[in-house]
Amino acid sequence: MSNALQALSTLERFLAADHLELLADLNPPASESEIHAFESRLKLRFPADFIACYRIHNGQRGRSKRLFQGKEWLSLQNIDLDWSTWEDLQKGGDFKDSPSRPDAQIREGWWRSGWVPFTSDGGGTHICLDLDPAATGTYGQVIKIFHDMPHRQYLAADFGSWLSLQVESITTGL
Template sequence: MNKEFDKFKQWLTHNYSDGLLDLNPPASDDEIKELTSTLGVELPEDFISVLKIHNGQKGEKAWLFDSQEFLSTHRIIEEFNTWKKLQVTKLQDKVSMPDDGVRSDWWNINWIPFTSDGCGDHYCIDLNPNSSGTKGQIITLWFESPEREIVSTSFSQWFEEYLEELNTGNLVYSKEYNSIVHKDEL
C-alpha cells in the first residue's frame, strides 16, 4: 500500500497541499493493538498497512475521502463506540436494505468505519458479510438511509479505485465545499 499511498500524496501535493499537511504521522504498534483489542477483530492487512503510513487525518482541513474524514485509530474507536451505544438504545429493531452479500442489520459490530462525514455516515470494512459476501468488503453505512451497498471487495481495491477517480478528474478538491468531491457536485 506504500506505493498507492505515495500516489495519493502526490495528488494532494498538486491539487490540495493543505490536505497533505492534515495527515497524521504513522500509527504506532500500540495504537494498532489498542484498535484491534477495542474492536475485538483482526483487521485486514491492507488497511493496517495504510494506518502505519498515516494514522488518519487530524481533521483540521478538508475531508480527504469523498467528503469524509479519513479516521485515525482513535476516531475509529470513537465512531465504533457511538454505534455500539446506538445499537443498544435505538437500533436493535431496525433492519437495512442491503446489497446481496451484506447482512440486513442497521449496524453490525463487525462493520468497522474508516471514514466519517460527522453525521453518522461512513465507509466501513465489513468483517461479517453474509454467505454471498466477501470478508473485508467495503460497504456504505448511512445513518438515515437503509441502503447498505458494497462498493468494493477489499480496502486495497477501494483505495485503488479512489486513486483512479482522483487521477481521472472525477474527484476534485472544492474550496466551496472544503472537501474532495465528485466533479458533478460542483
C-alpha cells in the same frame, strides 16, 4: 507492494505536487502499540492492507478538506469513537425496529459490530470495513452505511480496491 500501499503512495505524490494543505492534514503513522490496542479493544482482526496504510498515516487531522468524496479519513481514535457510538446505540436497542436493505454481500442489520467505520461525513454516513460479511461477501469488503436510510451498500471487495478507486477519483477530479 499491495494495491492499498500503491494507491496511498500515488495519493501522497499527487497531494505533494498541488495540494499541500491536504497532505499536511494527514496524520503521522499509528504506532504498533496503537494498532494493537485498537484491534484488542474492538476484538477484531483487520486486513493487512488496511493496517499497512495506518502504519503510514493514521487518517486525517480533520483540519482541511475531507479527503474521500466529502468524507474524512478517520484516525484509529476516531474510528474507535464512531464504532463505540454505533455499538452503544445497538446495545441500547435504538435499532431494534429498524430493518435494513443490504446488498447481497452484506448481512442484515442496521448495525453490526463487525462493521468498522473508517470514513465519516460528520453526519452519520460512513464507509466501513465489513468484517462480518454475508456468505456471498468477502471478509474485509468495503460497504457504505447511512444513519437514517436502510440501504447498506457494497462498494468494493477489499480496502485496497476501494482506496485505488478513491485515489483515481481524487487525482482526476481535485
